Amino acid sequence: MSPVIIALFVLLGVGLLLALWLMGIYNGLVVAGNRFKNAFAQIDVQLKRRYELIPNLVEAVKGYMRHERETLDAVIKARNSAMAAEQKVAANPSDPAAMTELNQAEAQLGGTLGRLFALSEAYPDLKANQNMLSLQEELTATENKIGFARQAFNDAATNYNIRREVFPAATVAGMFGFKEAPLLETAGTERAATKVSFQ
Amino acid sequence: MATNFFQQQDSARRKTFQLVVYFVLAILILIALVYGLLLAFSMYDAREPVSWWQPELLLLAAPGVGLLVGGASAFKVAQLASGGQAVALMMGGEEVPGTTTDARQKRLLNVVEEMALAAGVPVPPVYVLEEPGINAFAAGYAPGDAVVAVSQGCLNYLTRDELQGVVAHEFSHILNGDMRLNIRLIGLIFGIMALSIIGRILMLTSRSSGRNDARGGLVLLGLGVFVLGLVGAFFGRLIMAAVSRQREYLADASAVQFTRNPDGIGGALKKIGGLAEGSRINNPQAAEAGHMFFANAFAGGGLAGLLATHPPLVERIRRLDPQFAGQFPEVRPVGVDREELEARRPGGLPPFAGMPRLPGLPQVPVPVLGFADEAVSRVGHVEPKEMTYAQALHDGMPDVLRVAAQEPFSAHALVYALLLDPRADLRDLQLTRLKAAAEPQDFAETLRLVAPVQALPDTHRLPLLDLAMPALRQMSPRQHRAFRAQVEVLMIADQRLSLFEYTLRCVLHRHLDAQFLPQRQTRPVHSSPQKLAHPMATVLALLAWEGQPEPEQAARAFDTGMRGYIGGDHIHRLPPREECSLAEFDAALQTLNQSAPAIKRRIVIACTACILANQQVTVREAELLRAICDTLDCPLPPLVVGEAE
Numbered sequence: 017m018s019p020v021i022i023a024l025f026v027l028l029g030v031g032l033l034l035a036l037w038l039m040g041i042y043n044g045l046v047v048a049g050n051r052f053k054n055a056f057a058q059i060d061v062q063l064k065r066r067y068e069l070i071p072n073l074v075e076a077v078k079g080y081m082r083h084e085r086e087t088l089d090a091v092i093k094a095r096n097s098a099m100a101a102e103q104k105v106a107a108n109p110s111d112p113a114a115m116t117e118l119n120q121a122e123a124q125l126g127g128t129l130g131r132l133f134a135l136s137e138a139y140p141d142l143k144a145n146q147n148m149l150s151l152q153e154e155l156t157a158t159e160n161k162i163g164f165a166r167q168a169f170n171d172a173a174t175n176y177n178i179r180r181e182v183f184p185a186a187t188v189a190g191m192f193g194f195k196e197a198p199l200l201e202t203a204g205t206e207r208a209a210t211k212v213s214f215q
Numbered sequence: 216m217a218t219n220f221f222q223q224q225d226s227a228r229r230k231t232f233q234l235v236v237y238f239v240l241a242i243l244i245l246i247a248l249v250y251g252l253l254l255a256f257s258m259y260d261a262r263e264p265v266s267w268w269q270p271e272l273l274l275l276a277a278p279g280v281g282l283l284v285g286g287a288s289a290f291k292v293a294q295l296a297s298g299g300q301a302v303a304l305m306m307g308g309e310e311v312p313g314t315t316t317d318a319r320q321k322r323l324l325n326v327v328e329e330m331a332l333a334a335g336v337p338v339p340p341v342y343v344l345e346e347p348g349i350n351a352f353a354a355g356y357a358p359g360d361a362v363v364a365v366s367q368g369c370l371n372y373l374t375r376d377e378l379q380g381v382v383a384h385e386f387s388h389i390l391n392g393d394m395r396l397n398i399r400l401i402g403l404i405f406g407i408m409a410l411s412i413i414g415r416i417l418m419l420t421s422r423s424s425g426r427n428d429a430r431g432g433l434v435l436l437g438l439g440v441f442v443l444g445l446v447g448a449f450f451g452r453l454i455m456a457a458v459s460r461q462r463e464y465l466a467d468a469s470a471v472q473f474t475r476n477p478d479g480i481g482g483a484l485k486k487i488g489g490l491a492e493g494s495r496i497n498n499p500q501a502a503e504a505g506h507m508f509f510a511n512a513f514a515g516g517g518l519a520g521l522l523a524t525h526p527p528l529v530e531r532i533r534r535l536d537p538q539f540a541g542q543f544p545e546v547r548p549v550g551v552d553r554e555e556l557e558a559r560r561p562g563g564l565p566p567f568a569g570m571p572r573l574p575g576l577p578q579v580p581v582p583v584l585g586f587a588d589e590a591v592s593r594v595g596h597v598e599p600k601e602m603t604y605a606q607a608l609h610d611g612m613p614d615v616l617r618v619a620a621q622e623p624f625s626a627h628a629l630v631y632a633l634l635l636d637p638r639a640d641l642r643d644l645q646l647t648r649l650k651a652a653a654e655p656q657d658f659a660e661t662l663r664l665v666a667p668v669q670a671l672p673d674t675h676r677l678p679l680l681d682l683a684m685p686a687l688r689q690m691s692p693r694q695h696r697a698f699r700a701q702v703e704v705l706m707i708a709d710q711r712l713s714l715f716e717y718t719l720r721c722v723l724h725r726h727l728d729a730q731f732l733p734q735r736q737t738r739p740v741h742s743s744p745q746k747l748a749h750p751m752a753t754v755l756a757l758l759a760w761e762g763q764p765e766p767e768q769a770a771r772a773f774d775t776g777m778r779g780y781i782g783g784d785h786i787h788r789l790p791p792r793e794e795c796s797l798a799e800f801d802a803a804l805q806t807l808n809q810s811a812p813a814i815k816r817r818i819v820i821a822c823t824a825c826i827l828a829n830q831q832v833t834v835r836e837a838e839l840l841r842a843i844c845d846t847l848d849c850p851l852p853p854l855v856v857g858e859a860e
Binding site: 022025028029032033036037039040043044046047050051053054055057058061062064065157160161163164165167168171172175 | 253279282286287293301304307309627690691692
C-alpha cells in the first residue's frame with residue numbers, strides 16, 4: 017500500500033472527526049439559540065398583558081383628567097407603537113433591528129406612563145378610585161413579571177452570545193450565520209410604574 | 216399488562232443488553248466493510264494479486280471505525296446531557312408558557328397537568344413542534360427532567376379526549392423508564408449513522424475539488440463511505456425498530472388504562488391515518504430519534520415494513536378497537552370551547568370525603584383503599600380513580616395560586632410562601648430574613664401569596680409545587696442560584712428542618728437542580744437486600760413514628776415494614792422517637808438510592824407496608840413517601856384516594 021493512500025486515509029479520518037466536531041458545535045449553537053428565542057415567549061405574554069391593561073387605564077382616568085388629553089393620547093400612541101414592535105420581535109427574537117425598535121418604543125411608553133402617573137397625583141378623586149387602584153396594582157404585578165422574565169431572557173441571550181464568541185464556535189457561527197442575540201434593555205417603565213403610589 | 220414499574224426498569228436493562236449486541240454487530244460489520252474498502256484500494260493501487268489478509272489494514276480499519284462511531288456517539292450524548300429539554304430544543308420545539316393565551320395550547324397544558332398530578336410527578340415542560348403531522352414524544356433521563364412535546368398537528372386536529380390519549384401514551388413512556396434508554400440510543404444511533412452524513416458531504420466536495428488525480432480517489436472514497444453510512448443507517452433503524460415496536464403496544468394499552476377511554480388514543484391514531492401528512496416529522500434532527508415518537512416519524516419506503524419504528528397503524532388501532540374496518544376518517548381542524556377551559560374552574564376545593572381540610576394540623580388520618588401490594592403495583596401506573604382525583608385537585612386549586620404557579624416570577628415567590636411556617640412567630644422571623652435577603656418585589660409577591668397558601672389544605676401543598684415546576688424551570692441559571700439561596704435562608708431561619716421542608720427540598724433537588732447543576736449519575740452498587748437492612752431500618756423508623764405516636768403501634772408498623780423488606784424474620788428493633796432524625800433518614804435514603812431496581816421495589820413495598828400498617832395515611836406520611844420515591848426516582852401516584860369503601 018503506497019504512502020499516498022495511507023496519507024489519504026489518515027487525512028480522511030482527521031476530516032471526519034473535524035466534521036463531527038464542527039457538527040457538535042453547530043448543534044450546540046442551535047440549542048442555545050432556540051433556548052433564548054423560547055425565553056422571549058415568557059416576556060411576550062406579559063408584554064401583551066400590559067398592552068391590554070393600558071387602554072383600560074386610560075379609560076379609567078379619562079373622566080378625571082379632562083385637561084390632559086395630550087398626555088393620554090401620547091400614552092395610547094406609545095402603547096400602539098410598542099405593540100407593533102413587540103409583534104415584530106415575537107416573530108423573530110434574534111432580529112436586532114426589531115429589538116432596538118422595541119427597546120425604544122418601551123422607553124417611550126415608560127416615559128409617557130410615568131408622566132401620566134405624575135399628573136394623576138393632582139387629582140385626589142382619582143387616587144381614591146377603586147378601578148384605578150386595581151389597574152395600578154395589576155400593572156405593577158405585570159411589570160414585576162416582565163422584569164423577571166427579561167432577566168431570564170437576557171441571561172439566555174448572553175449565554176448564547178458567549179458561546180458563539182469563543183474560538184472554535186466563532187468560526188462555525190460565522191460560517192452558518194449565527195448572529196449575535198440582541199438584549200432587551202431595562203426600559204424605565206416598570207420603575208416608573210412601581211414608584212408611583214397613591215399613598 | 217401485569218408488569219409494573221420495576222419490572223419495566225429491569226426489562227429496560229435487559230433490552231439494553233440486546234441493544235449492545237446489535238450495536239457491536241453493527242460495528243463489526245462496519246469494520247469488515249471498511250477493511251474491504253481498504254483492500255479494494257490497495258489492490259487497485261498495487262495492480263497485482265495481493266493476499267486478502269492484510270493485518271495492517273485491519274489495524275487501520277478497526278480503530279478508525281471505533282474512533283469515529285465512539286466519537287460521534289460521545290458528541291451526541293454530551294449534547295443531550297442536559298436531558299429532555301435539549302432533545303426538545305434540538306427538534307426545534309417551542310416551550311408553551313404557563314400563561315399562554317392560545318386556547319389550544321391552554322387545553323394541552325391542562326391535559327398534561329392533570330396527567331402529571333395523577334401520576335405523582337412534577338408537571339413536565341410542554342413543547343410544541345412546528346410540524347403539520349400528528350405526532351408527539353417524551354424525552355428525558357428520569358421522570359424529573361422529562362419533557363413532553365407534541366406537534367402543531369396534534370393541537371389542530373385532535374379533540375380533548377384524543378389529546379389526552381396521546382399524552383397518556385407519552386406518560387407511560389415516562390413512567391416506564393423507557394426514556395433513559397431512548398435518549399442514550401439517540402447518541403449510539405447518531406454514531407453509526409454519522410458515516411452516511413459524512414459520505415454525502417465527501418461526494419459533494421469531491422465534485423468541486425480541482426485536482427484531477429485526487430478526484431477519482433475522493434469520489435470512490437465518498438461512495439465507499441456513503442455505502443458504509445447506508446449500512447450504518449440500516450442498523451440504526453433496525454435498533455430503533457427492535458426497541459420501539461413492542462413497547463408501543465404497551466404504551467397504547469397503558470394510555471387506555473390511564474384514561475379508561477380507548478376512543479381517545481384510538482381516535483388519534485385514526486386521524487393520523489386520515490391526515491395527508493400522517494405522523495411525519497420533517498425536521499432532519501429527527502433522523503436518529505425516530506424511536507421516541509408517538510407514531511412513525513419517517514415516510515414509508517421499500518424496507519419500511521422491516522425497519523418501521525412503530526407497528527402498522529391499522530394493527531395498533533385494531534388492538535384498541537377490534538371493529539375497525541380500515542376506513543380512516545376525514546380530518547378537520549377542531550375548535551376549542553372557551554367554555555371547556557373555563558367550566559373546569561369551580562374555584563372551590565374538591566368535596567372529597569375523608570380529605571383533611573384544616574391547614575396546619577400535622578396528623579389528619581385519611582382512609583386509604585387497598586394494601587401495600589396494591590400500592591406498590593401502582594408505582595408508575597395511573598388509575599382512572601387517580602385521574603378523577605387529579606382533575607379535582609387541579610380544578611380545585613384556588614385560582615390565585617394556580618395562576619401564580621404558571622409564571623416564573625410568581626412561582627418562585629410561591630415556593631417561598633410554601634416554606635413559611637404556620638406559626639406566626641416563626642413566620643415573622645422567616646419574613647424578616649427574606650426581606651433582608653430578597654429583592655423587594657420578590658418579597659412583596661411572597662407577602663401577597665402568604666394568605667392563600669396558608670389557607671391551602673396540606674394535601675394540596677405538594678401538588679401545588681408540582682404545578683409550579685415548569686415555570687420554575689424557566690428561570691435562568693443565575694436566577695436559580697438566587698432562588699436556591701433564598702430557599703436555604705427560609706429553611707434554616709426557624710432552626711429546624713420540618714418534614715415538609717425536607718420533602719420540598721427533595722422535590723426541588725430532584726427536579727430543578729437536575730436542570731441547572733451537573734448531576735452525578737448513580738449506578739446501582741448494591742444488589743443484596745441484606746446489606747441495606749440497616750439504612751432501611753433507619754428510614755422505616757422515622758416513617759413508623761410519623762404515622763403513629765403510640766410506641767406499640769409504631770413498633771408494629773416498623774415490624775411490618777421490615778418484614779416486607781427482608782421477606783421474613785429480622786433482627787431490627789424500632790429505635791426510640793428521639794433517635795430518629797431527618798438527617799439520618801436522609802443519609803440512609805441516599806445509600807438506598809444506590810441499589811438496583813429490584814431492591815428499590817422492595818424498599819417501596821416496605822415503606823408502603825409500614826405506612827398502611829394501620830390502614831391510614833397521614834399527610835406527613837404521604838409527604839415522606841413522596842420524598843422517598845422522588846429520591847429513588849420512582850413516581851408514586853398520590854396515596855390519598857378519597858372515600859373509604
